[in-house]
Amino acid sequence: xxxxxxxxxxxxxxxxxxxxxxxxxxxxxxxxxxxxxxxxxxxxxxxxxxxxxxxxxxxxxxxxxxxxxxxxxxxxxxxxxxxxxxxxxxxxxxxxxxxxxxxxxxxxxxxxxxxxxxxxxxxxxxxxxxxxxxxxxxxxxxxxxxxxxxxxxxxxxxxxxxxxxxxxxxxxxxxxxxxxxxxxxxxxxxxxxxxxxxxxxxxxxxxxxxxxxxxxxxxxxxxxxxxxxxxxxxxxxxxxxxxxxxxxxxxxxxxxxxxxxxxxxxxxxxxxxxxxxxxxxxxxxxxxxxxxxxxxxxxxxxxxxxxxxxxxxxxxxxxxxxxxxxxxxxxxxxxxxxxxxxxxxxxxxxxxxxxxxxxxxxxxxxxxxxxxxxxxxxxxxxxxxxxxxxxxxxxxxxxxxxxxxxxxxxxxxxxxxxxxxxxxxxxxxxxxxxxxxxxxxxxxxxxxxxxxxxxxxxxxxx
Numbered sequence: 001x002x003x004x005x006x007x008x009x010x011x012x013x014x015x016x017x018x019x020x021x022x023x024x025x026x027x028x029x030x031x032x033x034x035x036x037x038x039x040x041x042x043x044x045x046x047x048x049x050x051x052x053x054x055x056x057x058x059x060x061x062x063x064x065x066x067x068x069x070x071x072x073x074x075x076x077x078x079x080x081x082x083x084x085x086x087x088x089x090x091x092x093x094x095x096x097x098x099x100x101x102x103x104x105x106x107x108x109x110x111x112x113x114x115x116x117x118x119x120x121x122x123x124x125x126x127x128x129x130x131x132x133x134x135x136x137x138x139x140x141x142x143x144x145x146x147x148x149x150x151x152x153x154x155x156x157x158x159x160x161x162x163x164x165x166x167x168x169x170x171x172x173x174x175x176x177x178x179x180x181x182x183x184x185x186x187x188x189x190x191x192x193x194x195x196x197x198x199x200x201x202x203x204x205x206x207x208x209x210x211x212x213x214x215x216x217x218x219x220x221x222x223x224x225x226x227x228x229x230x231x232x233x234x235x236x237x238x239x240x241x242x243x244x245x246x247x248x249x250x251x252x253x254x255x256x257x258x259x260x261x262x263x264x265x266x267x268x269x270x271x272x273x274x275x276x277x278x279x280x281x282x283x284x285x286x287x288x289x290x291x292x293x294x295x296x297x298x299x300x301x302x303x304x305x306x307x308x309x310x311x312x313x314x315x316x317x318x319x320x321x322x323x324x325x326x327x328x329x330x331x332x333x334x335x336x337x338x339x340x341x342x343x344x345x346x347x348x349x350x351x352x353x354x355x356x357x358x359x360x361x362x363x364x365x366x367x368x369x370x371x372x373x374x375x376x377x378x379x380x381x382x383x384x385x386x387x388x389x390x391x392x393x394x395x396x397x398x399x400x401x402x403x404x405x406x407x408x409x410x411x412x413x414x415x416x417x418x419x420x421x422x423x424x425x426x427x428x429x430x431x432x433x434x435x436x437x438x439x440x441x442x443x444x445x446x447x448x449x450x451x452x453x454x455x456x457x458x459x460x461x462x
Contacts, residue, residue, distance in 0.1 A: 001081045004105060008073035008114055013066065013337050014330045015115035019365065019422075019429035022383025024049065024117050025065050026366035026376045028057040033375065038196055038203030041378035042403045044211050044385060047196045047204075048156035048189065049119045057370070062344070064370035066337045068117035075121035076114025080105045082128035083292050087299035090135040090265070096306075100250075100299035103315065104291055106322040107245030113285045115326070117367070120285045123157040126150045127164070128292040134168070134264070135296065141181045148185025156189050159208060160275050164289050167271035171264050203401050206393070215389050217280055222390065229280045238277065241284040245322025247291055249315045250298035256311075257301045265300070268293040343454040344371025347419065350451040356460040360415040364433055365422025368456060377415050379404045384423050384433050406433065409440045414461075418446060421456040 023044060030041050031054035037043035043050060053068060060067035084101030088094060104110060113120035130150035133143050151168060154161040172179055197204045220228045227233055242248050259266070272290025276282055307315065334342075347368070361369055364384040366376035379402050380387070386403050393401065395408055404412045418441040423429040441459035449458040 001077060004080060005074055005077035008076045009070050011111065011326060011330070012069040012073040012115045013335050015069075015326070016329055016336050017340055017367075017427045018116050018118075019384055019427045021065070021068075021117040022365055022367045023381060023385065024053075024119055025057075025068060025370065026381040026383065028053040028068060029064060029366070029370055029376065030378060030381055032057040035378060036196065036199060038200035038207055040402065041381040042203060042207055042386060042401055044207045044382055045119055046156050046159050046208050047193060048153060049122055049158075051192070052122065052157075060370075062371045062373060063341075065117060065340065065367050069115070069337060072114050072117060072121035075125040076110060078125040079110070079114075079121070079128040079292065082125070082132045083295050086128065086132040086135050086292070086296045089132060089137075090296050090300045092296075092299035092303045096299045096302040099302070100295040103246035103250065103298075103319065104295045106319045107247050107291060108322045108325045109241055109245060109247065109284045109287050109291060111245075111322070111326045113288050118285070119158050120288055123154040123161050124288050124292070126154040126157065127161055127289065130154065131268075131292050131296060139178060141184075144178050144181035145185030148182035148187075149189060150185075152186040152189040156193050159212070160286055161289050163275040163278075164268050164271040164293075167267050168264070171267060202397075206401060211386065211389075211392065212279065214392060215385065218389060218392070220281065234277065234280065234282050237282050238287070241282075241287055243318065243321060244284070244325060246315055246318045247287070247294060249311065249318050250294045252314075253298040253301055253307070253311065254294075257305055259301065263297070265293045265297040269297060340368060341371045343451075343456050344368045346451050346454040347456050347458055348372040348374070350449050351417065351458055351460070354449055354460055356416055356449075359417060361417045361419050362414050362437070363419035363422065364429075364437060365419065365427070365456075368419065368422050374417070374419075378402050379412070384429060388430065388433055406436055409436060410443070414440065414444065414446075416461045418459040419456060420459070421454070424455070426455065 027037060027043050027050040031037065031050040035041055037047045037050050053071065056067050056071055057064045080101050083104050084097050087097035087100045092100065113124065130147050133147045151165045155165045172182060217229055220226060242251065269290055272293065275289050276286040279286060360377040361374045362377045362380050363369065364380065364387055366381060366383060369376050382403065387406055389405055390407060393403065398405060398408055418437060420434040420438045423434040424431040446459040446461055449460055451458055
């Protein structure tokens with residue numbers, strides 16, 4: 001477990017930068033400063049992670065971004081350990097339980113998800129821990145309350161887990177003695193989510209439901225890639241993501257062995273798959289809720305009928321396929337996150353020379369700000385994702401929900417500092433969006449500040 005945590009931590013420090021990290025770093029920083037999601041800044045996910053990770057931002061200061069990556073790496077190691085423990089509790093032999101955990105760790109879906117400062121690793125670890133308690137089958141109130149707490153926490157950290165959690169809840173409806181304790185455990189998280197909804201109902205509903213359901217399809221239509229939303233491409237993408245790692249082997253193990261009667265694990269596997277298929281398009285991280293019960297179930301079936309020689313050969317190939325994207329992403333030279341920290345410090349030094357090194361910053365790349373000792377303007381906490389949308393909200397609604405879109409940037413007031421350059425191909429982003437931000441600063445008479453040895457560019461109000 002410790003060795004795996006070290007490997008995952010190294011991977012998180014070597015993985016390339018990703019603009020997906022922007023809103024999660026910003027949310028942790030802003031929550032650490034006392035701001036609340038939905039009420040004070042827009043957050044396009046369910047609300048738990050900013051509250052849990054705010055202490056990390058508070059303690060890490062300028063190292064918040066790499067610290068959040070390392071925390072996610074640790075969560076990944078916890079998830080793998082819980083899958084191994086759950087497989088053993090489900091009746092798998094020690095060898096098959098360890099094999100299931102190792103195969104899970106070799107899936108590209110997991111390796112991508114735990115290598116960046118996103119919101120994938122935390123709910124996966126919570127869900128895997130709940131799964132371990134589920135398959136142990138103990139009915140002690142403490143165990144049942146812990147399952148309720150962990151499951152609702154997973155869904156409160158990422159909405160992708162809502163369907164598997166609801167599936168488990170439905171399975172428990174007929175067990176009157178267990179249900180009250182499950183509900184008691186879930187109640188603290190439910191109350192937290194309800195509180196954030198009560199504080200800012202419009203912001204909550206937009207961030208958790210409307211934006212995820214409307215914005216992706218709008219974006220792909222706008223950039224001329226409607227084919228990305230078709231069912232055929234969704235099916236091909238799903239198959240590709242499952243085949244990048246031994247998840248395909250685990251699915252084949254279940255199909256080949258054809259268990260006589262379905263179990264709760266089978267229901268959770270199906271719920272995880274449906275959860276991945278509901279959004280359009282389907283991305284690899286959406287399949288993560290399916291993997292923990294999948295590998296536990298496979299290990300359970302391997303105990304009855306061990307993998308055949310052909311399965312073992314295919315497994316080796318799929319392990320290589322799962323590791324290949326991460327191996328390809330790790331390049332020689334400077335660690336990407338170390339390079340990002342260096343560039344952030346260069347921004348701080350450049351702004352200090354102008355006397356404008358403090359205050360809020362308008363940027364589509366707020367993940368770079370902690371390293372420069374700067375704070376994101378709450379209206380840009382969502383990174384590039386709402387900014388690139390069009391017509392989802394009226395100008396008045398944008399203002400009330402603390403958001404600024406590309407269409408409204410020309411009329412929206414800006415803080416004293418605008419930072420650009422972090423949204424580009426080098427962070428899997430779109431440089432045209434930063435060009436819009438830069439043009440908005442230029443037309444207001446902001447002056448450029450030279451940042452030495454950095455892709456980032458700062459503009460300051462005269």
